[in-house]
Amino acid sequence: MSEKTTYTGFWQESPRTGILGWLLTTDHKRIGILYLGCIITMFIVAAILGLAIRLELIAPGRTIMDAQTYNATFTVHGIIMIFMFLIPSIPAAFGNLLLPIHIGARDVSFPKLNLLSWYCYIVGGVLAVTSIFSGGGAPDTGWTFYVPFSTQTNTNVSLAAFAAFMLGFSSILTGINFVTTVHRLRCKGMKWGRLPLFVWTLYATAWIQVLATPMIGITLVLIILERTFGAGLFDVARGGDPILYQHLFWIYSHPAVYIMILPGMGVISEIIPTFSRKPLFGYWAMALSSLAIAFAGSLVWAHHMYASGMSDLAILIFSFLTFIVAIPSAIKVFNWVSTLYKGSIELAPPMLFALAFIFNFAIGGLGGLALGAAASDIHLHDTTFVVGHFHYVMFGGGGFALFAAMHYWLPKFTGRMYNHKMAVIGWALLFVGFNVTYMAMQAVGIMGMPRRYYDYIPEFTTLNLVSTIGSWVMAVGLIIMFANLWHGLRKGRPVGKNPWGGATLEWDIPSPPPMENFGEEDPVVTKGPYEFKGVVADEY
Amino acid sequence: MSIEHRDDTGARFGMWLFLYTEVILFSGLFILYAMALSKFPQQFAEASHKLNIYFGSINTIVLLTSSLTIALAVTAIQRGRIRQTLILCGVTVALALLFLVNKYFEWSEEIGHGIYPGSEHLAEMGPGVTNFFNLYYFTAGLHGLHVFIGATLISIVAVLTAKGKVTSDRYTLLENSALYWHLVDLVWIFLFPLYYLIL
Amino acid sequence: MSEHTHEPVPYRTFILIWVALLILTGITIAVSRVHLGALNIWIALGVASIKSSLVIFVFMHLRQESKLFKIGLLVMLSILAIFIGFTFFDVLYR
Known part of the structure; x- marks a missing residue:
């Protein structure tokens, strides 16, 4: 590496040098970078599996794989995307990178626990990958591990479930760390009303991680025990109840979707004001709606189970409660749009991703209402409409928010800028490909195509073909985006400390930030996070 | 690290958050219990009678007492009485072991009667009874695991106290282990009446 | 301190x-x-x-802790009550 391409800041300074300086680091920025690397790797693996699923479905009948391989492929795609990509994506990677800086701290409350959480993630990841290639073959239950199939299939469900347990533990440790950090380590002058929205959403997310994740832990342990002892805890003949498994599973897994989307909303709430040069509209409404989403998200889990055979009263109640979640989500969308109104909008790459997020999230959110209403759900349940819906929210929302965060903050952490023109091309392909893929999927779902099926009737061929073509457009977009980021962040033009003209604390310190973020003196905050008066963007 | 930052309140708060996760972990099993109880009230009472109430009661007294000794240990370390702290930690660990030994005899007796998850004999007693014992074994097993972990933690802290790493000035480690131990006690406070005392 | x-x-x-x-x-x-x-x-x-x-x-020692600890406990217990209580909407009325 030439002199020009060496990074400084936390990339250089470390009590240990070389690889150990990374593997044994307790610095939140280094742990964030470790997480980011793993998460992107996992995303690429799972995205390839996703492309394989779409390729198999390009035409009726067998195309590239047999039915058992297909079952394993969508299961592993789901497990990796949910547990190893979406749940840790923004909180563990960008949360670690930014949370302490945003509140003016030098690190998180428990730096060693933070490193332990990364190791739990690695152990979980290794076990999950091992489960694909060992034992009775890759799990084929779908990522939901529904009983009775999951207790009976001969594939490697136990190992995969244990892997998910470890990943849950990693998530819990991150949650404990973030809640404590936000309460204990805010710098002087950092009142609750001056916290950036990203911190608010991470805080709400961390509470969900603490209070909901253990439920999936015990559920997965029970699956493993069932497979080991055959006790019959979910077997009707032996006094068990399979529907209770679904309750336990969704008590965690519904709040988990807010673990995936809330931090993404935080990212968007940072980006929109910066590129509109306007304070965020309705700060407290935004902050409190994050907490409201976290709370309301724990009331609605059984809306995944309308077709399971649970009681009609429960369907009625959970359907009603589901609509409540729409209120704080809508508050957020309205406030983003109101922030844009009469702003001085600059369509830089992070802003384009943020706008795409709002577009996709709105579609996904409205689709969610169609599914939350019990009557329409009976028709749509377990069709590809559901698959399209959650990809709109999770990928079009959570995934795009991660890409937005990468374009917004990575120049801060590498001190270098990527090529904007290429970033826009990548974004455009991704956005178009995304909508073609999943809109077609939703349409064919309304026509009645069931999800997770290997084969379909000829009437569905056209839309499936369109969806597969869209997936390849998206793949090209992803390749361009990642290549451009990789190249730009290593070799691009150096940037100053504030390339975008942001007003939060991270833009006050050098790029890349030094080891303890702030020099000798602890920072003192005297203004809110979105007061742009006097903030000037650096030329680059 | 050059960050010389100490936040005992933060550390305690982190521990409390961790205890919340433990409560939710156990609550999964208690949810299953509650639903099954509402479905099979008669069979649950019948199955509960098969459990040995003496083992259960003695273990309750053992755990409550161990909770007392570890609470006293915290006061002792705050007052700088290292020897007392060590004795109290030792008593706590001894009581934890007594609990586990008791549990071992109790389970041996039940397994001797052919009552264990997945057994033929259990299946013959009907779905309600089977479910009761499945839940009983899994809940008590998970609790026993926590007893073991807690005892290990307290032993480690006792060694650190003897070495002078935990002092009257810096005792968060002991405090947090004590918190963990009280949680083990709390779970038992609910587990005991729900499994041993249903009529 | x-x-x-x-x-x-x-x-x-x-x-x-x-x-x-x-x-x-x-x-x-x-x-x-x-x-x-x-x-x-x-x-x-x-x-x-x-x-x-x-x-x-x-x-x-919760008596001696600050309000934060008590509110935290209350939040956890409410969530717990919701998890257990709402499951009964299904099981009791099936």
Whole structure:
């Protein structure tokens, strides 16, 4: 590496040098970078599996794989995307990178626990990958591990479930760390009303991680025990109840979707004001709606189970409660749009991703209402409409928010800028490909195509073909985006400390930030996070 | 690290958050219990009678007492009485072991009667009874695991106290282990009446 | 660093609480031998709640902690009540 391409800041300074300086680091920025690397790797693996699923479905009948391989492929795609990509994506990677800086701290409350959480993630990841290639073959239950199939299939469900347990533990440790950090380590002058929205959403997310994740832990342990002892805890003949498994599973897994989307909303709430040069509209409404989403998200889990055979009263109640979640989500969308109104909008790459997020999230959110209403759900349940819906929210929302965060903050952490023109091309392909893929999927779902099926009737061929073509457009977009980021962040033009003209604390310190973020003196905050008066963007 | 930052309140708060996760972990099993109880009230009472109430009661007294000794240990370390702290930690660990030994005899007796998850004999007693014992074994097993972990933690802290790493000035480690131990006690406070005392 | 440490709780307080816990255990065992139907389970849970409050507030020093700890506990218990309570909407009315 030439002199020009060496990074400084936390990339250089470390009590240990070389690889150990990374593997044994307790610095939140280094742990964030470790997480980011793993998460992107996992995303690429799972995205390839996703492309394989779409390729198999390009035409009726067998195309590239047999039915058992297909079952394993969508299961592993789901497990990796949910547990190893979406749940840790923004909180563990960008949360670690930014949370302490945003509140003016030098690190998180428990730096060693933070490193332990990364190791739990690695152990979980290794076990999950091992489960694909060992034992009775890759799990084929779908990522939901529904009983009775999951207790009976001969594939490697136990190992995969244990892997998910470890990943849950990693998530819990991150949650404990973030809640404590936000309460204990805010710098002087950092009142609750001056916290950036990203911190608010991470805080709400961390509470969900603490209070909901253990439920999936015990559920997965029970699956493993069932497979080991055959006790019959979910077997009707032996006094068990399979529907209770679904309750336990969704008590965690519904709040988990807010673990995936809330931090993404935080990212968007940072980006929109910066590129509109306007304070965020309705700060407290935004902050409190994050907490409201976290709370309301724990009331609605059984809306995944309308077709399971649970009681009609429960369907009625959970359907009603589901609509409540729409209120704080809508508050957020309205406030983003109101922030844009009469702003001085600059369509830089992070802003384009943020706008795409709002577009996709709105579609996904409205689709969610169609599914939350019990009557329409009976028709749509377990069709590809559901698959399209959650990809709109999770990928079009959570995934795009991660890409937005990468374009917004990575120049801060590498001190270098990527090529904007290429970033826009990548974004455009991704956005178009995304909508073609999943809109077609939703349409064919309304026509009645069931999800997770290997084969379909000829009437569905056209839309499936369109969806597969869209997936390849998206793949090209992803390749361009990642290549451009990789190249730009290593070799691009150096940037100053504030390339975008942001007003939060991270833009006050050098790029890349030094080891303890702030020099000798602890920072003192005297203004809110979105007061742009006097903030000037650096030329680059 | 050059960050010389100490936040005992933060550390305690982190521990409390961790205890919340433990409560939710156990609550999964208690949810299953509650639903099954509402479905099979008669069979649950019948199955509960098969459990040995003496083992259960003695273990309750053992755990409550161990909770007392570890609470006293915290006061002792705050007052700088290292020897007392060590004795109290030792008593706590001894009581934890007594609990586990008791549990071992109790389970041996039940397994001797052919009552264990997945057994033929259990299946013959009907779905309600089977479910009761499945839940009983899994809940008590998970609790026993926590007893073991807690005892290990307290032993480690006792060694650190003897070495002078935990002092009257810096005792968060002991405090947090004590918190963990009280949680083990709390779970038992609910587990005991729900499994041993249903009529 | 006064914020970080508590006043030591006297031995006497802890021992009194322990005695109370033992008495409550006796009560819960005694009551369980009397047939009261569904009331039995509610009494058992009530006594267990009293016992656990004693442990939480005194043994675990929650009495001396700041409001944050107490609100946290309350949030956790409400979420727990929701998880258990809402599942009954299904099971009781199937």
